[in-house]
Amino acid sequence: MLWLAATPIGNLGDASTRLREALASADVIAAEDTRHTAQLLRLLGIDARPELIALHDHNERDRAASLVDRAATEEVLLVSDAGMPTVSDPGFRVVQLAAERGVQVSAIPGPSAVITALAVSGLPTDRFAFEGFLPRKAGDRSRALLALAAERRTLVFFEAPSRIAETLAAAAEAFGPERPAAVCRELTKLYEEVRRGGLGELAEWASAGVRGEIVLVVAGAPEAAPSPENALAEVQVRVAAGDRLKDATREVAEATGLSARELYAAALAARSTAHDVTKQAEPASLPPRR
Structure with a gap:
């Protein structure tokens, strides 16, 4: 069968017992960098010498079959060099083809830079989206960020230390400098x-240079303030559907945080205005025939 094994993202102590056993018993290890995996075997004290095959972005399509x-x-x-294979790392095409051919696929879970960063970020973790690496070119990067500006979920990115300052500046421009x-x-x-803070503050901090492997976590877009106009329209839709005006205004006010009294008054005023307009539009009655 095909096993996907998560490897330590930094600390060797995070290598699980299952990972050690799998590395020692595998017939073949497909590795993002065979030299890195050979060193991992040595550091973990694994004497087995499985066949190591290089599997990376440039040859995965050819070697998958x-x-x-x-x-x-x-x-x-x-395995990849760090973390779970297929997650912004090689392996997806192999898994996809294995699934198509009915070859069993299973995983040995373990360290994940995405989940670890999300957990320690201090930002909402209930809903999030992993976006991987942003485009290298400034224009493409800005367009990608602008497309995410209204995304409500927490966003997680990978970024190179040489580009993190530019990425933070571009994110501050697209999302606003105060976005956490x-x-x-x-x-x-x-x-x-x-390092936590607003995007503008972090961009200024990173301008002096940042080293190491980086995961950037950005808060999702804040919920837009409820519009009184939209709330009134919702009340009118509910009333047209058969709800009592008082019930409709109370429920919409609770959902939006607006004043039920003001919303009720606005609904009455709108109803009165609509009635006056309708009355003025009615044709004048003809005089009685003699």
């Missing part, structure tokens, strides 16, 4: 740091 064929009869372990964010650097490592 052969790996899936081998996974049908052998234990094939797929957290730059999570070197997670689980000796010099781990989580």
Whole structure:
């Protein structure tokens, strides 16, 4: 079968017992960087010497079929340099093809930079979207951020240290400098740091230079303040559907935080205005015939 194994994102102590056993027993290990994986085996004290096959962005399409064929009869372990394979790392095409061919796929869960950064960011974790790496070119990056400006979920990005200052500045322009964010650097490592603040403040901090592997977490767009006009329209729709005016205004006021009394008065005024307009539009009656 095909196994997806999460590897430590920094601290070797996070290597699970299942990961160690899988590394020691696998027939084949498909690795993002075979040199990195060979070093991981040495550091974990694993004496087994499985066949190491390089699997990265440039050759995954060509090697996916052969790996899936081998996974049908052998234990094939797929790892990236850090974290869970397929998550902004190689492996998706292999898993997709294995699923299509009916080859069993399972995972050995473990460290994840995305989840770790989200957890320590101090930002809402109930709903989030992982966006991976933003485009390198400034124009493409700005357009990608503008497309996310109204996204209500917390956003998680990967970014290179050489580009984090530019990305924070672009995010401050697209989302506003006060939008809360957290730059999570070197997670689980000796010099781990989580820097929190508004995007503008963080952009200024990063302009002096930032080192290490970085995950950027940005708060979702704030909920727009309820519009009295939209609330009144909602009341009118409910009344037209058969609700009592008093009930409709109370329920809409509770949902929006607006004053029920003011909303009720506005609804009455709108009803009165509509009645006057309708009355003026009626044709004048003809005089009686003699």
